[in-house]
Amino acid sequence: MNFPSSVKIVEVGPRDGLQNEKQPIAVADKVALVNALSNAGLKFIEAGSFVNPKWVPQMAGSEEVFAGIARKAGVSYAALTPNMVGFERAIAAGADEVAIFAAASEAFSQKNINCSIEESIERFAPILTAARAQNIPVRGYVSCIAGCPYEGDIAPSKVAEVSDILFQAGCYEISLGDTIGTGTPANIERVIELTNKKVPLEKLALHAHDTYGQAIANIYRAFQMGVSVFDSSVAGLGGCPYAKGASGNVATEDVIYLLNGLGIAHGVDLQAVITAGKNICASLGRVSQSKVARALSSEKPGNCT
Numbered sequence: 001m002n003f004p005s006s007v008k009i010v011e012v013g014p015r016d017g018l019q020n021e022k023q024p025i026a027v028a029d030k031v032a033l034v035n036a037l038s039n040a041g042l043k044f045i046e047a048g049s050f051v052n053p054k055w056v057p058q059m060a061g062s063e064e065v066f067a068g069i070a071r072k073a074g075v076s077y078a079a080l081t082p083n084m085v086g087f088e089r090a091i092a093a094g095a096d097e098v099a100i101f102a103a104a105s106e107a108f109s110q111k112n113i114n115c116s117i118e119e120s121i122e123r124f125a126p127i128l129t130a131a132r133a134q135n136i137p138v139r140g141y142v143s144c145i146a147g148c149p150y151e152g153d154i155a156p157s158k159v160a161e162v163s164d165i166l167f168q169a170g171c172y173e174i175s176l177g178d179t180i181g182t183g184t185p186a187n188i189e190r191v192i193e194l195t196n197k198k199v200p201l202e203k204l205a206l207h208a209h210d211t212y213g214q215a216i217a218n219i220y221r222a223f224q225m226g227v228s229v230f231d232s233s234v235a236g237l238g239g240c241p242y243a244k245g246a247s248g249n250v251a252t253e254d255v256i257y258l259l260n261g262l263g264i265a266h267g268v269d270l271q272a273v274i275t276a277g278k279n280i281c282a283s284l285g286r287v288s289q290s291k292v293a294r295a296l297s298s299e300k301p302g303n304c305t
């Protein structure tokens with residue numbers, strides 16, 4: 001099988017993972033998580049989000065998170081920015097790169113960022129201009145690539161269309177978000193095929209959620225097709241506040257285990273990520289959603305009594 005020879009893992013736990021938590025999370029816990037992930041060898045970490053704190057209260061302390069982290073050379077600390085207010089906050093906080101986020105579903109766009117897809121593209125334009133002037137890379141998300149919590153199935157052609165617009169506008173990478181995890185290898189394949197007619201494969205990422213247990217299968221299929229960038233979240237933390245029922249992102253530990261099995265270089269210390277996951281789960285009082293972390297942490301592997 002001709003897989004890409006290396007892989008980029010984008011760790012979204014501190015942002016996508018924590019944004020959906022119900023209980024307050026101390027800035028110190030967020031900072032410790034980001035530091036543990038960079039120490040584990042992760043090179044791209046979404047450390048926060050500069051959205052309206054009234055919409056997503058868990059991301060309100062993102063300035064403090066960026067101020068508190070121990071920056072590691074060679075690590076890119078990214079932030080989500082929905083508009084120019086968010087972009088300016090992110091730059092002031094010292095984000096190395098930003099991400100804008102559109103959707104392939106009109107209803108999701110309205111619920112998530114309070115505007116239509118077209119209006120969102122207009123809002124992103126000044127971010128792209130300002131980012132270019134300041135040499136800040138901009139990543140583009142397209143949510144609901146397989147299904148939408150409000151509209152149901154989404155046409156792959158719509159995903160290709162929105163991806164094309166973001167790529168043409170200057171995003172260096174397009175992350176295809178299976179927001180509610182309804183995708184299966186067959187429809188993820190179709191989405192990638194069509195989107196690849198507009199955006200080169202090496203500029204595409206898959207952002208898989210594991211709601212239906214399909215995330216690793218979807219990543220494997222995308223990887224077979226030549227996609228080499230995968231978003232994941234330590235301990236499988238996450239969900240989306242505007243996608244009811246969306247469970248966590250695919251766990252970083254599970255992606256690393258898959259890559260180890262395939263003999264693909266990734267530069268990340270699995271055990272260190274498991275420890276980072278254990279610590280944040282202890283702070284949150286929740287159980288890791290990573291099957292690999294759970295299997296490797298159990299005292300008697302394979303014992304199912």
Ligand SMILES: CC(C)(COP(=O)([O-])OP(=O)([O-])OC[C@H]1O[C@@H](n2cnc3c(N)ncnc32)[C@H](O)[C@@H]1OP(=O)([O-])[O-])[C@@H](O)C(=O)NCCC(=O)NCCSC(=O)C[C@@](C)(O)CC(=O)[O-]
Binds near residue numbers: 052
């Ligand atoms: C986009 C907005 C801001 C529009 O929200 P809006 O209410 O339409 O904004 P507005 O421009 O009308 O402004 C209203 C107020 O918000 C303030 N405001 C405006 N912008 C900001 C900002 N950046 N930071 C701080 N404050 C801000 C603004 O200053 C004003 O304050 P006021 O005058 O009333 O005092 C809002 O809808 C929002 O913040 N949405 C964020 C939703 C969100 O974060 N969703 C989760 C992330 S997306 C996701 O998880 C999917 C993804 C990426 O992971 C991929 C996948 O899985 O699919």
